[in-house]
Amino acid sequence: MTVASDPSAPPAKRPIRLTRNLMAKLASIPMILTAMVVFVGGTAWTVTYSFTGSRMLPKTKWVGFDQYERLWDTDRWLISIKNLAIYGVCSLVLTLVLGFFLAACLDRKIRFESAFRTIFLYPFALSFVVTGLVWQWILNPDFGLQNIVRGWGWESFTFNPLNDPDTVMFGLLIAGLWQGTGLIMCIMLAGLRGIDEDIWKAAKVDGISTVKTYVVVIIPMMRPVFVTALVLIAAGIIKLYDLVVAQTGGGPGLSSEVPAKYVIEYMFRAQNLGQGFAASTMMLCSVVIILIPWAYLEFGGRKRG
Amino acid sequence: MSNLMKTLFVGTALTCASAAQAVELEVTHWWTSGGEAAAVSKFAEAWNATGNTWLDGAIAGSGGTARPIIISRILGGDPMAATQLNHGRQAEELIEAGLMLDLTDVAEAGGWKDIVNPSALLDSCTLDGRIYCVPVNIHSAQWIWLSHDAYENAGLDVPANWHEFVDTADELKAAGTLPLAMGQQGWQQSIAFGAITIAVAGLDAWKGVNVHKDASVARGPEYTAVFEAVASARELARDSNVQDWNLATNMVITGKAGAQIMGDWAQGEFAVAGQVEGEDYSCLPGLGLNEVLDTGGDAFYFPVNDDPAITAAQKELAALLISPEVQVSFNLAKGSLPVRGDIDMSSANGCMQKGLGILANGGVLPSSDITFSADTQTQIEDLMAQFWTGDMPAADAQASYAQLIEDAD
Numbered sequence A: 001m002t003v004a005s006d007p008s009a010p011p012a013k014r015p016i017r018l019t020r021n022l023m024a025k026l027a028s029i030p031m032i033l034t035a036m037v038v039f040v041g042g043t044a045w046t047v048t049y050s051f052t053g054s055r056m057l058p059k060t061k062w063v064g065f066d067q068y069e070r071l072w073d074t075d076r077w078l079i080s081i082k083n084l085a086i087y088g089v090c091s092l093v094l095t096l097v098l099g100f101f102l103a104a105c106l107d108r109k110i111r112f113e114s115a116f117r118t119i120f121l122y123p124f125a126l127s128f129v130v131t132g133l134v135w136q137w138i139l140n141p142d143f144g145l146q147n148i149v150r151g152w153g154w155e156s157f158t159f160n161p162l163n164d165p166d167t168v169m170f171g172l173l174i175a176g177l178w179q180g181t182g183l184i185m186c187i188m189l190a191g192l193r194g195i196d197e198d199i200w201k202a203a204k205v206d207g208i209s210t211v212k213t214y215v216v217v218i219i220p221m222m223r224p225v226f227v228t229a230l231v232l233i234a235a236g237i238i239k240l241y242d243l244v245v246a247q248t249g250g251g252p253g254l255s256s257e258v259p260a261k262y263v264i265e266y267m268f269r270a271q272n273l274g275q276g277f278a279a280s281t282m283m284l285c286s287v288v289i290i291l292i293p294w295a296y297l298e299f300g301g302r303k304r305g
Numbered sequence B: 001m002s003n004l005m006k007t008l009f010v011g012t013a014l015t016c017a018s019a020a021q022a023v024e025l026e027v028t029h030w031w032t033s034g035g036e037a038a039a040v041s042k043f044a045e046a047w048n049a050t051g052n053t054w055l056d057g058a059i060a061g062s063g064g065t066a067r068p069i070i071i072s073r074i075l076g077g078d079p080m081a082a083t084q085l086n087h088g089r090q091a092e093e094l095i096e097a098g099l100m101l102d103l104t105d106v107a108e109a110g111g112w113k114d115i116v117n118p119s120a121l122l123d124s125c126t127l128d129g130r131i132y133c134v135p136v137n138i139h140s141a142q143w144i145w146l147s148h149d150a151y152e153n154a155g156l157d158v159p160a161n162w163h164e165f166v167d168t169a170d171e172l173k174a175a176g177t178l179p180l181a182m183g184q185q186g187w188q189q190s191i192a193f194g195a196i197t198i199a200v201a202g203l204d205a206w207k208g209v210n211v212h213k214d215a216s217v218a219r220g221p222e223y224t225a226v227f228e229a230v231a232s233a234r235e236l237a238r239d240s241n242v243q244d245w246n247l248a249t250n251m252v253i254t255g256k257a258g259a260q261i262m263g264d265w266a267q268g269e270f271a272v273a274g275q276v277e278g279e280d281y282s283c284l285p286g287l288g289l290n291e292v293l294d295t296g297g298d299a300f301y302f303p304v305n306d307d308p309a310i311t312a313a314q315k316e317l318a319a320l321l322i323s324p325e326v327q328v329s330f331n332l333a334k335g336s337l338p339v340r341g342d343i344d345m346s347s348a349n350g351c352m353q354k355g356l357g358i359l360a361n362g363g364v365l366p367s368s369d370i371t372f373s374a375d376t377q378t379q380i381e382d383l384m385a386q387f388w389t390g391d392m393p394a395a396d397a398q399a400s401y402a403q404l405i406e407d408a409d
Helices: A024-050 A065-072 A074-108 A113-125 A128-138 A146-152 A168-193 A197-205 A210-221 A223-238 A242-247 A260-267 A275-304 B004-019 B036-050 B063-075 B094-097 B104-110 B147-152 B163-175 B184-211 B215-219 B219-237 B247-251 B266-272 B308-321 B324-334 B348-360 B376-390 B395-409
Strands: B023-027 B053-057 B084-088 B133-135 B145-146 B178-181 B257-261 B281-285 B298-301
Touching: A024 A275, A024 B219, A065 A074, A065 A275, A065 B298, A074 A113, A074 A168, A074 A197, A074 A223, A113 A168, A113 B023, A128 B133, A168 A242, A168 B104, A197 A210, A210 B053, A223 A275, A223 B147, A223 B281, A260 A275, A260 B063, A275 B215, B023 B036, B023 B308, B036 B053, B036 B324, B053 B219, B063 B084, B063 B094, B084 B308, B104 B257, B145 B147, B145 B247, B145 B266, B147 B163, B147 B257, B163 B178, B163 B184, B163 B215, B163 B219, B163 B257, B163 B266, B178 B219, B178 B247, B184 B215, B184 B219, B184 B257, B184 B376, B215 B324, B215 B395, B219 B281, B219 B376, B281 B376, B298 B308, B376 B395
Parallel strands: B023 B053, B023 B084, B178 B257
Antiparallel strands: B084 B298, B133 B298, B145 B257, B145 B281
16 A cells, blocks of 8 residues: 655655655545455454454453454364365365466467467356255266266266265365355466566577476566465465355264364354454454565565665 | 425425325345245235335345344344344344334233233343344244155154154164255254254253253253254264255155154145145154144344334234234144134144144243353354254264353353
8 A cells, every 4th residue: 555656756856755646645545444444443443342252242351362262262263264274275285287388378379279268267246045956956966077977887986075074175176166166367478478488489499398498488587476366265275165055064974174264153143243253353363464574575575676 | 496395385285294104114024935934925915904005135055144134234224124133132233222113001001911922922032121123933943744655665653752763773774764954054953952952851851951051951851852852863864965945845745755753844845846745755743752842933123213104104014913813824834833812713724734733732942042042042053053964963063062062151
């Protein structure tokens, strides 16, 4: 939200900082207010009330760290975190790798590129709820993939990830990747198109193989694109909720629960706001712990310039 | 200016006058499945017949989805005229905050104290001696539904109680039928746990834990037997690859599974499939061992409103919902039991008659919506989801359960 300073401004008549770009500042006041009141204010309110024994209605009955102690004693919360970690690591790595791989394939000047691009991007137009339902049916052993393959004659074929507590997270992962990879592919493709043709010519002259050019030259040049992709994927992972609700409902048992679902259910189904706030505060903490060092590395250095 | 004022006054007066005659009341509920929608239309018809207008505010999704919407509307100062909630403690804090209309005068005029059976229903609407809701139906959860097809295919007699069911489960399995259909969701597993508790541990132990919240009973030998029974029951339901309760019911209807433990709303699924009680399926209240039912169900609450015309209409609607004709038509469509014992339900089917008989004999228990807070209920459901789905040893589950009971409120 900071307004970029203009180093080329004439030093002779020093303008008052407040009135510089006055219109722009005026125009951004509503957004600044929204950000302050809704985001910062809402966050502060949530953190404050996580130290109370609020049930259905927020009340200032202070209970100290009780909500947090209960939270970290709850199996469901620990399972949720473990599940999110599995999903997060797999999703991050696979989305980046697959997205880049697909983009690189499309970038090889293949035929029908735009048709493929549309096909890969299409799932992104669907909401997570639709994605979840579709994949619930595809992975259902009685109607879906398993049934079809058995119908082809492979009687012993078993593929039933959603009903096995050990594999259900991978069932979710398949749906998540199907939905999200297309967007990352497009971002990567845009990045690849931004690479100067001369780089490729130079690499060819030097006799560097295509794969090696990608890994050693192109990927480091695409750092900003990767950062954008990373932020998008990470945000998607942390807020993972609707896919789970639509596809598995957290089941079987608790084996596909995620933190966001814990927050919602304790706030509204269990009518225990304090507990839900404590859980959402912990989610905020984890995001902050990851974001602050990254933001420092990414933006901190530029202040010097 | 004065003309404008005049117009405004006349307009206001006209609105008030018309409001006194016909009031439009918005009613929110989460009855959206086929049978439920048919049932709620009985309310709407009866209300429209009085010359008022029923503005239907159905919220899709189950109570878990609808309740937050309803509660946030009331809290946010945009209350509906009336809303469904489960009776029990869901509205406790809203009543304490003075957001719900006091119906005590309507209740006294209608003599609700004498007609509502079981009287516990009215108690769950009462806070500090004042009445805040109208119970409209009773749903009980302690039922097991048995498929006649499945047992005939295996050459077995249909069990008459839980013990017979467990004894024949292996033979059923050998015949290629899944003994127990179970939707893999915490609330369903919690219902099954509650029903097995009543069957195995008996009423005293059940009351000790669920009513008196005595953790020592939950740690005692009766409950050890319950957790062992559930641990063996989960093996019978191990291959049940469904999540939603109606899909599990469907397995019983098609004979793919022998039985399901589910509340009396499952009856609607059998009815839609055209099955006949006693020929195609059987129902055993209290799992055929302890014939008691809990008295959960639905009630209507009326958020406080500034407009006296609406308040009067709210009270009128409250009296209408519990009137004999509306009770009969609504509950027959819904498949639930009526809240008053003085009406003719002879056209109800076999399972409902069994339920009515139990109610008449006073075999009623408070539902967990009434005895436990939503918070404790959710924690118990989480534990049950974990216990039924995984390999948690019975002793560990019992210890966790006893701890929840100790902390319960």
